Amino acid sequence: MSDAAARTRLATHLVTNQPDPPSARDLLADDAPLCEALAREAPAWVTRRLAPLGREAGSDEVQALGEAANRHPPELHLFDRHGRRLDEVRYHPAYHALMHLAIDHGWHAVAWQEEGRGGHQAHVAALYLLTQAEPGFCCPITMTHAALPTLRQSPAAEAYWAPGLLAWDYDPRARPATEKSGLTVGMAMTEKQGGSDVRANSTRAEALATNSTRAEALATTSTRAEALATTSTRAVALATTRAEPHSPSRDDGWRLTGHKWFCSAPMSDAFLTLAQTDEGLSCFLVPRFTPEGERNAIELQRLKEKCGNRANASAEIEYRGAWAEGIGEPGRGIATILAMVQQTRLDAATAPVGMMRQALVEAWRHVRERHAFGRVLAEQPLMRVLLADMAVEVEAGLALSMRAARAFDGAARGEASEAALARLLPTLAKYWHNKRTPAFMAEAMECLGGIGYVEETPLARLYREAPVNSIWEGSGNVICLDLLRVLARHPASLAAVREEIVAARGRQADLDRAWNQLEAELGAPPETLEPRARWLAQRLAQCLQGALLLRHGPPAVAETFCRSRLGGEAGPAYGVLPGDAPLVALLARIGD
Secondary structure (H helix, E strand, C coil): CCHHHHHHHHHCCCCCCCCCCCCCCCCCCCCHHHHHHHHHHCCHHHHHHHHHHHHHHCCHHHHHHHHHHHHCCCEEEEECCCCCEEEEEECCHHHHHHHHHHHCCCCCCHHHHCCCCCHHHHHHHHHHHHHCCCCCCHHHHHHHHHHHHHHCCCHHHHHHHHHHHHCCCCCCCCCCHHHCCCCCEEEECCCCCCCCCHHHCCCEEEECCCCCHHHHHHHHHHHHHHHHHCCCCHHHHHHHHCCCCCCCCCCCCEEEEEEEEEEECCCCCEEEEEEEECCEEEEEEEECECCCCCECCEEEEEECCCCCCCCCCEEEEEEEEEEEEEECCCCCHHHHHHHHHHHHHHHHHHHHHHHHHHHHHHHHHHHCCCEECCEEHHHCHHHHHHHHHHHHHHHHHHHHHHHHHHHHHHHHCCCHHHHHHHHHHHHHHHHHHHHHHHHHHHHHHHHHHHHHHCCCCCHHHHHHHCCHHHHCCCCHHHHHHHHHHHHHHCHHHHHHHHHHHHCCCCCCHHHHHHHHHHHHHHCCCHHHHHHHHHHHHHHHHHHHHHHHHHHHCCHHHHHHHHHHHHCCCCCCCCCCCCCCCCHHHHHHCCCC
16 A cells, blocks of 8 residues: 555544543532532531542542443352352442542541531532542442431440441451441342332341340440540540440341342441331341351342443342341331431432533533534534523532531531421422433533443433432432422421522512412412422422522522523423523533
8 A cells, every 4th residue: 555545544534623532620629619509508628628529539540430330330249169158249449449539538427527517518519529420339428328317216226336337448348347447338128019118018027035135225325326426536436336245146136038129239238228027117227247247148139230320239139037136116117217318318419410510511521622513512502502501400409409418417406497498408409400310411412412422421321320319219209299298297398498488589580470389389288289299399499499599699590590490481401591691601600
């Protein structure tokens, strides 16, 4: 082949009109809405502590870890080479590296170690950043974080487990809890026949003969558990607590028999679960190893092959007389575990906002460097409207998530109005943020065109990931029914939301009209409200988002949000804004 022919052949492979390869970013410093929300909602120490995480999560190395963890899902190993049962899940090294990133810096524990002082804002903001590295591994981070409020209902269990759960040490080894400094917790609630209707669970718990001694242990260790809850030096607490005479033993507790349809993070050191007793559905903690250090009778049946969330393992499991410790009052298992669910729902409301932010930045980077029809894509009018609208959605979601986190810290300080908000906001945010995410991901993929649909970009895995938080911890209908229950049983929660919205009254006509209509609807009888529950959840979330933005956000964002979501031109699709929307101001807030 001649030199000229060779040059001609190679010329067809020149890469032109494509964006440069992605480079490292500071996920905190580059995110103006997040920085503003932290300055508004959280103490100054939160931003200082988050700064290294923002740089590390946006680094080339951590972004590559997220891709690898998703591309190489966990594998189930039931037996060793000699036929002994292992019941273990093995993860790619990238997964373990991401777990170290979160746990070794205390992001699973910060809400409790700084409770009432900004700890919940720190946790939620950290989850928002960690999600942009890889959403799947955040599941065990969330559950370990969320387990403590449920364990607090059994002081002996809290005293034994809390030091390890709060330790800044990720230890993935399958070892008894007494041999590890850092511990994680998973969850196994649902069963085939019931799903979200956990009252239909058939797993049975049988009390052991000496189980009555646990009541004495609870009384004896309650004072010690309270002291541990306020101690940040967990290594000392770990060594002393597990030496207590009331540490779990074979003769205490319960034996569980039954099948669980979904067990999240099946390599955790313990699992919160529900089972039937003579008193009714009750809550239990099932450790991976018995108090004597033997493998507990928890058999993994299979790993679920999921649409997304591939870095995280979800398993079917069988309890074959597994040893368990009762948590909370027998017969009140749902109420007991809801203390955990309330925390996980806030995380499930925050993760989609982090995913939307990641997708928005990816799309914005692409359209600013790609030309089509004689102009840079970012200069095309329709593209500008679309991305500005998507940017507004991220800001609204972030405002609501951070306000909910502040309510959690206020509740920890004993503030009644904040406690009322904390009861309602996670439900609202989880429902609405997750309803907005799948379409958001589809629009981001369209911004990139064909390359957005392939695995080399993060958008394909984000698109697969988008539905999971809507399903986890209660699908849309379940969440909306929970909303109606909260409104009926806790009128103070609606009153607290009303105060937030009324504080913005008179600033924007579309919000005023939308809230007046909503108030009128909320007065209807229950049989009328239930078929309208989805509309009520959507409208209440949007009114609250609009009020928060009007009170605290940039005027350009607040006005555009209210007109495009609550006004006469509001529609279901992204990319529909008023003709005079301040696009330059909105797009500038995405960042470089």
